[in-house]
Amino acid sequence: MTTLPPEANNEQNPADGQVPPQGQVPPQAPPYQPPLGNPQAAPQQPPAGGYQQPPAGGYQPPPAGAYQQPPQGYPQQPGYAPQGAPTDPANTITLNYWLSVFFTWIPALIFYIIEKDKGDQRANAFHVANLNFSLLRTGLAIVAVILGLIPFIGWILGLIVWLAYLASFVFHIIAAVSAPDNYRQGKEPGFIFNLPIIK
Helix, strand or coil: CCCCCHHHHHCCCHHHCCCCCCCCCCCCCCCCCCCCCCHHHCCCCCCCCCCCCCCCCCCCCCCCCCCCCCCCCCCCCCCCCCCCCCCCHHHHHHHHHHHHHHHCHHHHHHHHHHHCCCCCHHHHHHHHHHHHHHHHHHHHHHHHHHHHCCCCHHHHHHHHHHHHHHHHHHHHHHHHHHHHHHHHCCCCCCCCCCCCCCC
């Protein structure tokens, strides 16, 4: 029977959780050898440097045939088709009246031409009334300027007509404020007086 030297007895396997004595190198595990007949079965070890850069070329698309079309009869999500909201005629009437307050017959004529063939008879009546009152205001301004060119009596008459024009300006503002409510409640256009120049 042979006995091992004390150093051999103290040498333990590191796999058992024992640390070899100081000054000795632990035995290394044998290198991995792939099974016979399959040399590519060796596991891929991460590089010693840590993080591995992605391959050159960036994103690689999935192989052809990876995406499959849904089968026939599969419920498709309906597409969103925006639809224009219907325009409130009261908003158009309000815009027409307020523009006509400051620019008289020009916006009134434009709205009358655009809106007369849309089929809304009540809204068309408001546009016609606004155009008639705008033409009346324009006529008062022209008469006031012409009378102002005549000395003495023309100045007096021109001043009276000019005051009538200022009064029509105030009446137009009142009509513009009350126009949307009058339309929604089925009332007449809110002009105190008017001339049926256009019907």
